[in-house]
Amino acid sequence: MAYTLNKKIRDLKPYDPIQGDYQIRLDANESFYNLPEELHTAVQDAVAHMQFNRYPDPVAREVCQQFAAYYGVDPELVTACNGSDESISVIMTSFLMRGDTVITLSDDFSMYRFYAFLAEANVIEVQKREDLTIDVDKLIETANAANAAMIIFSNPCNPTSLGLKREDVLRLIRSVNALVVLDEAYMDFWDQSLLDRVDTFDNLMILRTCSKAFGMAGIRLGFTVANKTLTDAMKAVKSPYNSNTLTQKIGAAVYGHPELMRQRTKEIVHSREALSVGMKALLEQYPTGMTLYESCTNFVYLKTALAKEIYDYLLDNSIAIRYFPSGYLRITAGSREENQAVLDMMKDFFAARQKAVTE
Numbered sequence: 001m002a003y004t005l006n007k008k009i010r011d012l013k014p015y016d017p018i019q020g021d022y023q024i025r026l027d028a029n030e031s032f033y034n035l036p037e038e039l040h041t042a043v044q045d046a047v048a049h050m051q052f053n054r055y056p057d058p059v060a061r062e063v064c065q066q067f068a069a070y071y072g073v074d075p076e077l078v079t080a081c082n083g084s085d086e087s088i089s090v091i092m093t094s095f096l097m098r099g100d101t102v103i104t105l106s107d108d109f110s111m112y113r114f115y116a117f118l119a120e121a122n123v124i125e126v127q128k129r130e131d132l133t134i135d136v137d138k139l140i141e142t143a144n145a146a147n148a149a150m151i152i153f154s155n156p157c158n159p160t161s162l163g164l165k166r167e168d169v170l171r172l173i174r175s176v177n178a179l180v181v182l183d184e185a186y187m188d189f190w191d192q193s194l195l196d197r198v199d200t201f202d203n204l205m206i207l208r209t210c211s212k213a214f215g216m217a218g219i220r221l222g223f224t225v226a227n228k229t230l231t232d233a234m235k236a237v238k239s240p241y242n243s244n245t246l247t248q249k250i251g252a253a254v255y256g257h258p259e260l261m262r263q264r265t266k267e268i269v270h271s272r273e274a275l276s277v278g279m280k281a282l283l284e285q286y287p288t289g290m291t292l293y294e295s296c297t298n299f300v301y302l303k304t305a306l307a308k309e310i311y312d313y314l315l316d317n318s319i320a321i322r323y324f325p326s327g328y329l330r331i332t333a334g335s336r337e338e339n340q341a342v343l344d345m346m347k348d349f350f351a352a353r354q355k356a357v358t359e
């Protein structure tokens, strides 16, 4: 007898982010802030009083309440997940039937396609415009023509950094029968959230995460917010103890310091603005046909024919950013020093190149 992997998973490779000891990590859109000092005691208390022998609260009541209070939503409409990655996986495998059509956008967060594939759904990828903005009419038309069961996209978008206005997202939700999964992983950095509208639609699920503005990527905590029917279904299909006790406790402590978190979010936005301004100045000084997009997130996105060369040069100098073979670079906003280091290094790159061309 011999067991063979099914053909769906036979050729899959584990997720492989950049690994290694780089001095500066600006490749994963994390926060450059670690846990605030004010929360160290809360975390130590959580560990000291943890009942390691007991299962976690299956509905993560306390952290969902703190999350709901922070955003002004009804706690009954919130489900905690093990990072929003898990939310996407659970939604795809449960809210779709095999062969259902899912609409994704290109470019967008790559995991949508991956989980849709595992759910054995049929994926239609709607192309964005040349300037990377979303053509909402085309999206609506495609979804309705295909009788799509689900539309999923990030707003603001990873990787493009661009945002779609509330009115446009509302128009989309109203114009389709599909379930709209709106991934607001980066919405803490922008002001066009639809969290206040979840209970007015029966086809909207919003995903949020602790991994970006809240600097908690390491504890794996995300949330799904939707109307009562969708939330009941989400709670019924997720694994019972998906969010562990320590994560729930730390998450509750983090959301319990709303002023601190708002302040940090603002500082991250300032850092992104400083990085954008520095980048614009660099592009003016060295005009190489590079495009910088208007960011609504904690990272900047660039289109350049030199993407691979710049990426390699930075990596050789111990700075990790994200490279896309289609000719784009994504750079997470870092601390003031980290931003300066990446700008200085890019300047060195352009200066050396200019020198080589003129010699």
Ligand code: PMP
Binding pocket: 028, 029, 082, 083, 084, 085, 086, 109, 154, 157, 158, 183, 185, 208, 209, 210, 211, 217, 221, 222
């Ligand atoms: N959605 C988007 C758009 C993301 O960029 C990411 C993280 N890269 C995620 C979801 C997953 O976040 P989490 O850490 O909560 O799983």
